[in-house]
Amino acid sequence: MTGHLATGRNRVNVRRLDRAGGDPLWKQLQEDLVRRLRSGEFDDAFPGELALVEEYGVSRHTVRQALGQLRTDGLIVAERGRQPRVATAPEIRQPMGALYSLFSSVEESGLPQHSVVRALDLRADGVVAARLDLEGSIPLLYLERLRYAGDEPLALDRVWLPAALAEPLLAADFTHTSLYNELAERTGINLDHGREDIRAMNPSPAERALLHCPPDAAVFSIIRQGTAQNRPVEWRHTIVRGDRFALSAEFSANTGYRLTPATTALAQAW
Structure with a gap:
């Protein structure tokens, strides 16, 4: 009225x-x-x-x-x-309840994806080494990528792996490929289990500029540890633009939320 x-x-x-x-x-x-x-x-x-x-x-x-x-x-x-x-709807929606592939999620959304490799080298990091159950001085392979969906940045992805296992990845071209595909092809390692912690956060000014993140938008901070045959193989920190990416979950009265089914493999993710 x-x-x-x-x-x-x-x-x-x-x-x-x-x-x-x-x-x-x-x-x-x-x-x-x-x-x-x-x-x-x-x-x-x-x-x-x-x-x-x-x-x-x-x-x-x-x-x-x-x-x-x-x-x-x-x-x-x-x-x-x-x-x-x-507010515009996020372009990429990722169902929870599976150990998912950001690489695949972007392509399934119809957007072309590629990465700008900012670092690919061997280095020591005592804090990350401890998270991988390694001695602090043991060298790690470090890969940092700015990941694009279409013409705009989507995520800043940083990953550490034991150099003793992952050194062959130094020869890989990560501009348009999945880390886990390269890991499987070059080393024979297939990750079979993982854990993620996801929270919302405000990016640093440098991260906001790098991601072209609007001044009012937060990001998802995703920390993942991946294992193969009960051995820690990967520690990863990914920052994803909250205005372009969303997580969704299904639930029912009988089963509740299905977030981390034990039968889902991690292969082909990210």
């Missing part, structure tokens, strides 16, 4: 909210904006705070509460001093 609100000489249509009780005004406003957003009404542009104040006849504080919830839900992007805009 709409009414009219006098503003000097002008009268503007006002969308009515229930002021007699029920949900708070900001909640009603948020729900109505979601309805309008999903109907495609804001495909061209999302209204600013002052426009919503006039349109709904509410305070700016109420509008900001509603917009804050829309931002939290990932439906809009609102930067300080700029008009809100509808």
Whole structure:
């Protein structure tokens, strides 16, 4: 329903909210904006705070509460001093419940993928060596790639492997190939188990610039340890743009979430 609100000489249509009780005004406003957003009404542009104040006849504080919830839900992007805009859907959606392949996920999305190799060498790293159950001075193979989906960066990928196993990878071309494919072909090692810890984080200024990450977007920080026949073979840290990548999971009343089925192999991933 709409009414009219006098503003000097002008009268503007006002969308009515229930002021007699029920949900708070900001909640009603948020729900109505979601309805309008999903109907495609804001495909061209999302209204600013002052426009919503006039349109709904509410305070700016109420509008900001509603917009804050829309931002939290990932439906809009609102930067300080700029008009809100509808958030774009992530281009790459990765189901959880499998030890997945970023390489394959990008190509299945229809986007061409390639990598810029920033480092491929042997080095010592006591902290990572300990995570691989190795002595701190043992050399490791280090591979760092900036991974692209289409014309834009998607992820910054850093991986360490024991040099004694992985040294043949120094001859590989990682601009358009999977690490695990190269590992299997050049060393005969197939990873069969892995663990990942995933969390949201704000990238450093250098990482944000490297990934062309928007100023309002967070990233996924993904730490993976991969093993072969119960031996730690890989420690990896990948930073993935949160505005281009999403994780999804399936669940049921009988089985709950299926996140790490023991029968799923890690081969061909990443």
